[in-house]
Amino acid sequence: MFVTPAFAQDAGAAAGGMAAFGQFLPLILIFVIMYFLLIRPQQKKVKEHRSMVEALRRGDQVVTQGGIIGKVTNVKEGGEVEVEIAAGVKVRVVKSSITTVMSKTEPAASAE
Secondary structure, eight states: OOOOHHHHHHHHHHTHHHHHHHHHHHHHHHHHHHIIIIIHHHHHHHHHHHHHHHTOOTTOEEEETTOOEEEEEEEETTTEEEEEEETTEEEEEEGGGEEEEEEOOOOOOOOO
16 A cells, blocks of 8 residues: 555656656647748748749749839840840849749740
């Protein structure tokens, strides 16, 4: 009926390892929730933007981060695009600053 003090202390020490895991469990759960709610959607959004920027072609109508709407006249090497914002007014823009492609041009038909 009575438990000796030595036996009671031994039982508590065995459960100590499990108690340490129990303390980290909420932290692990918070990280998992943050990954699925914040990190993963942001990575998906960045991947979609990167593929959109790589697919830019001459004739696409685009919107820049500054809100300027124009038509792509030349896609240059080194991450630059030449955008015509008015008749005869062309601006060099960094590809990554293009936020939206409003209208895509169809790819040129291949001559077979």
